[in-house]
Amino acid sequence: MSASNSQRGSSFFKDDDQLVQSPVSSPSLQESPPSSPTLSQRLHNSKDVQSPRLPSRFLQNDTGSTQNASSQHADSSIKSQNATPPHHSTSTTPDTSSLHSSDSSPVPFHLNSPHMPKRMVSGGYFALPKQVSSLRTEYRPASVHHMPSFHPPSDSAPPSPLLLAQSMKRKGSTMSIPGQTSSVYSNPNSEGEGTALEEKLVIIMVGLPARGKSYIVNKLVRYYNWLQYNCKAFNVGNFRRQQASHQRDDASFFDPSNPETSKLREDMAMNTLTALLDWFENENGVVGIFDATNSTSSRRKAVVEHLKNVPYVTTLFIESICNDEQLIAANMRMKLFGPDYRNMDPEKSLRDFQERVRLYEQKYEPLGKFEEDLNLRYIKVINVGKKVVAFNIRGFLAGQAVFFLLNFNLSPRQIWVTRHGESVDNTLGRIGGNASLTSLGKQYGEDLAMFIEAKRAEFQDRLFYDMTRESNLMHGGNFHERNEYQPDFNNQSPIEPTTPIELDPEDEEKIIKPFSVWTSMMKRSMETAAYFDDEQYDIKAMRMLNEICSGVCDQLTYEQIENTYPEEYEARALDKLNYRYPGSGGESYLDVIYRLQSVIVEIERMKHHVLVIGHRVITRIIIAYFLGCRREDIAHLNVPLHTVYCIEPQPYGTNFYQYNYDPQTRTFTRVPFHV
Ligand SMILES: Nc1ncnc2c1ncn2[C@@H]1O[C@H](COP(=O)(O)OP(=O)(O)O)[C@@H](O)[C@H]1O
Numbered sequence: 001m002s003a004s005n006s007q008r009g010s011s012f013f014k015d016d017d018q019l020v021q022s023p024v025s026s027p028s029l030q031e032s033p034p035s036s037p038t039l040s041q042r043l044h045n046s047k048d049v050q051s052p053r054l055p056s057r058f059l060q061n062d063t064g065s066t067q068n069a070s071s072q073h074a075d076s077s078i079k080s081q082n083a084t085p086p087h088h089s090t091s092t093t094p095d096t097s098s099l100h101s102s103d104s105s106p107v108p109f110h111l112n113s114p115h116m117p118k119r120m121v122s123g124g125y126f127a128l129p130k131q132v133s134s135l136r137t138e139y140r141p142a143s144v145h146h147m148p149s150f151h152p153p154s155d156s157a158p159p160s161p162l163l164l165a166q167s168m169k170r171k172g173s174t175m176s177i178p179g180q181t182s183s184v185y186s187n188p189n190s191e192g193e194g195t196a197l198e199e200k201l202v203i204i205m206v207g208l209p210a211r212g213k214s215y216i217v218n219k220l221v222r223y224y225n226w227l228q229y230n231c232k233a234f235n236v237g238n239f240r241r242q243q244a245s246h247q248r249d250d251a252s253f254f255d256p257s258n259p260e261t262s263k264l265r266e267d268m269a270m271n272t273l274t275a276l277l278d279w280f281e282n283e284n285g286v287v288g289i290f291d292a293t294n295s296t297s298s299r300r301k302a303v304v305e306h307l308k309n310v311p312y313v314t315t316l317f318i319e320s321i322c323n324d325e326q327l328i329a330a331n332m333r334m335k336l337f338g339p340d341y342r343n344m345d346p347e348k349s350l351r352d353f354q355e356r357v358r359l360y361e362q363k364y365e366p367l368g369k370f371e372e373d374l375n376l377r378y379i380k381v382i383n384v385g386k387k388v389v390a391f392n393i394r395g396f397l398a399g400q401a402v403f404f405l406l407n408f409n410l411s412p413r414q415i416w417v418t419r420h421g422e423s424v425d426n427t428l429g430r431i432g433g434n435a436s437l438t439s440l441g442k443q444y445g446e447d448l449a450m451f452i453e454a455k456r457a458e459f460q461d462r463l464f465y466d467m468t469r470e471s472n473l474m475h476g477g478n479f480h481e482r483n484e485y486q487p488d489f490n491n492q493s494p495i496e497p498t499t500p501i502e503l504d505p506e507d508e509e510k511i512i513k514p515f516s517v518w519t520s521m522m523k524r525s526m527e528t529a530a531y532f533d534d535e536q537y538d539i540k541a542m543r544m545l546n547e548i549c550s551g552v553c554d555q556l557t558y559e560q561i562e563n564t565y566p567e568e569y570e571a572r573a574l575d576k577l578n579y580r581y582p583g584s585g586g587e588s589y590l591d592v593i594y595r596l597q598s599v600i601v602e603i604e605r606m607k608h609h610v611l612v613i614g615h616r617v618i619t620r621i622i623i624a625y626f627l628g629c630r631r632e633d634i635a636h637l638n639v640p641l642h643t644v645y646c647i648e649p650q651p652y653g654t655n656f657y658q659y660n661y662d663p664q665t666r667t668f669t670r671v672p673f674h675v
């Protein structure tokens with residue numbers, strides 16, 4: 001990964017929006033040149049500098065209150081919709097003079113600017129969920145004022161963003177992780193008021209159609225939400241299809257030489273971006289992903305223009321590039337099952353989509369000099385991460401995207417998750433501890449090993465079948481062939497291959513895959529794995545997979561906890577996700593989520609199969625990640641003992657299967673997936 005950092009002074013707006021390089025340095029940038037007025041001088045002379053012109057949604061009305069964002073915002077979007085599009089220079093390199101805003105740092109506002117939005121003055125802009133800590137002495141159950149709030153919990157006026165920007169310069173500002181970090185304030189009052197301003201991230205996708213942009217977006221949305229950052233995708237194609245007259249646009253709609261449809265497409269894109277900003281405003285969004293081709297510098301310039309006045313928003317461009325013709329062809333065929341072509345003639349649809357791509361290719365400008373001159377952050381993902389180029393990546397949230405994009409792949413494989421077999425403590429209803437398995441628990445482990453062996457062979461046959469079909473397709477096979485491989489999911493014995501398999505080494509590696517078995521370092525988990533052949537499986541114990549630590553409640557039953565620590569019992573029932581057990585090592589679900597982050601990323605990185613033999617909390621959190629569960633559901637998923645879950649990542653989503661174990665017949669039966 002190549003990355004380069006360049007420093008640049010931030011900019012200040014004059015009344016006619018002419019930008020001048022201002023001496024003001026934002027927290028992370030170089031000091032201003034000596035000749036320019038310093039920040040304090042500027043503050044002193046603030047009367048002579050016009051405040052930045054803010055989008056109407058941030059402006060106070062005559063009554064001094066901040067107008068309703070949505071109505072204001074609607075006005076501004078109407079204005080922008082009807083406004084003449086920003087002047088696009090005729091030269092190939094767009095005119096960037098109006099763009100040198102410091103997207104990477106907050107646009108400082110004046111203390112006494114008449115345009116200072118009341119909200120910005122009256123309270124912390126983006127309050128983060130307070131760390132709900134139930135230390136021994138007191139526990140404050142998570143309640144509404146602890147939850148992320150866009151508006152301050154108090155009406156008193158905290159320091160304005162400018163002072164905060166100054167203090168961030170002195171103190172600096174680093175990652176804020178829900179449930180893991182909590183900023184320290186000397187003045188206890190300030191905690192409610194000037195809650196540290198947390199960045200909001202707009203991810204802007206770039207790439208030709210069928211380059212996996214939406215696929216990447218869906219994975220990032222799932223990953224950020226699992227980490228408890230409110231993340232949502234805004235797809236321009238979906239926005240287009242919501243308009244009755246654009247549900248099935250053919251390739252001509254995407255012809256860049258057609259000024260009418262080109263303007264329509266630009267308006268649809270900007271309205272989708274406005275919807276993203278509304279979501280920031282009204283639903284306390286933290287990471288908004290703008291999913292479109294954004295395939296020209298002029299479009300990207302318009303996007304940056306649209307965002308440059310929004311406080312505390314940073315941008316990250318993610319471009320997906322693919323020159324693997326076989327993969328592109330496969331992607332295009334996938335599109336035929338999508339909303340634009342569903343139930344239409346495949347051959348005709350394929351030709352139309354190929355024409356659409358050709359039209360985009362005419363004007364496609366990959367990320368590069370234009371973005372680098374503006375110091376914009378970007379990641380180029382080339383051929384599904386075979387090569388990744390990152391430029392000027394800063395900020396915790398952007399770094400999370402890079403980390404994730406370095407570690408995902410498309411290889412078909414299975415991810416199995418189960419709890420350990422029944423333990424002695426399970427029979428006693430005691431939580432935590434480090435008990436061994438009961439005889440039933442051992443029987444489960446033994447039968448689990450045989451079941452997984454059978455499913456491993458079955459998947460291998462399925463892969464071979466699919467590969468054969470794919471190669472037929474690539475070599476003129478009949479696309480209409482629909483007889484998908486229909487495995488017998490309840491088959492207990494490995495299926496003998498029907499014909500001898502002659503594979504070249506590369507194909508063999510894709511089909512005959514290694515298989516990892518991961519356990520925690522607790523006896524009940526490791527004993528369950530004891531029946532797997534370590535010649536055939538890569539068996540590994542991981543402390544990260546240990547069950548949640550219940551601190552002083554360890555080895556108690558829930559009834560004993562309710563009787564001994566009634567407040568704790570009630571507090572946990574109120575908010576299992578944030579609640580942290582008191583006592584040495586006590587954990588919350590959020591603590592375990594962050595403990596499992598490296599495990600999840602490793603599972604995403606792997607191209608082969610894995611079985612995780614965990615615990616109830618571990619199983620819930622891993623399944624919640626792949627299901628994309630809502631925050632409030634994670635800690636309540638129903639994951640009984642002796643149940644195995646199979647997760648199969650797919651090009652357009654994820655397949656889930658559930659198998660229940662019957663100790664009488666010693667078999668596993670597939671049941672409708674339900675957690
Ligand atoms: N980084 C990538 N490069 C190329 N293809 C990818 C990538 N990631 C996912 N895919 C494939 O792209 C297909 C989905 O394409 P999609 O996300 O709809 O493309 P786009 O949104 O760019 O039009 C899936 O079949 C998936 O396997």
Ligand SMILES: O=P(O)(O)OC[C@H]1O[C@@](CO)(OP(=O)(O)O)[C@@H](O)[C@@H]1O
Nearest residue numbers: 419430431432547548550615616617
């Ligand atoms: O979050 P809850 O629902 O309490 O479940 C966690 C509990 O589940 C248990 C059930 O006993 O896990 P485990 O799967 O290891 O048996 C306890 O060890 C653990 O404290």
